[in-house]
Amino acid sequence: MLVLGINTATSITQIALVEDEKILAEKSWISEQNESEKLLPELQKILNENGKIWRDLEKLAVIQGPGPFTALRVSIAIANALSYGLKIPIIGVPVVDYWKYRFDSDFILYAGLNRVHFKGNLKNFDDVLEKIEPDLKVSGHLRENQIEALTEKGAKWVDEKELPTFGSFISDLKKDYEEESLIEPLYFAPPHITKSKKAYK
Secondary structure: OEEEEEEOOOOEEEEEEEEOOEEEEEEEEEOOOOHHHHHHHHHHHHHHOOOOOHHHOOEEEEEEEOEOHHHHHHHHHHHHHHHHHHOOOEEEEEHHHHHHHHOOOEEEEEOOOOEEEEOOEEEEHHHHHHOOOOOOEEEEEOOHHHHHHHHHOOOEEOOHHHOOOHHHHHHOOOOOOOEEOOOOOOEOOOOOOOOOHHHHO
């Protein structure tokens, strides 16, 4: 079975192509809020480089959040369109499940505006930093200056290169998740959308 995995729920975008639990290819890059321009071409490239076409796909696996509004909106829209057009199922996976698979200790995920997702809650990074315990093993997706601040407080940062990859997660995806034809994004917080001027009349 050929499965395409997509993750835009963290500050690092990740894609993977897996066939019969074998990782054919995977790629990641630092998100620069340009997924609407970059994600689809990169998905096309990963298929081309492995001699596959869209019609070969049999399933999609997408990290559906919580995560940044725009990046998730793009990846979920692409996944839903592919599911509809190719008539294949999608598995939506919470980002916390993905990180629990990778790292069984504490993990911190950057959520924008100096906020982080830590221990199941959205918190201000400075508040987390104040309460950090020395020698705490921690990993995740953070800005470089945030990682430096944690290590200065005595936390032991585990580099992502030491953890199982996104492709490993997709190839090892258990049947605990429902296959759907349409999934919705999960957000750290409701998007800040300006009300229509008509609402004020």
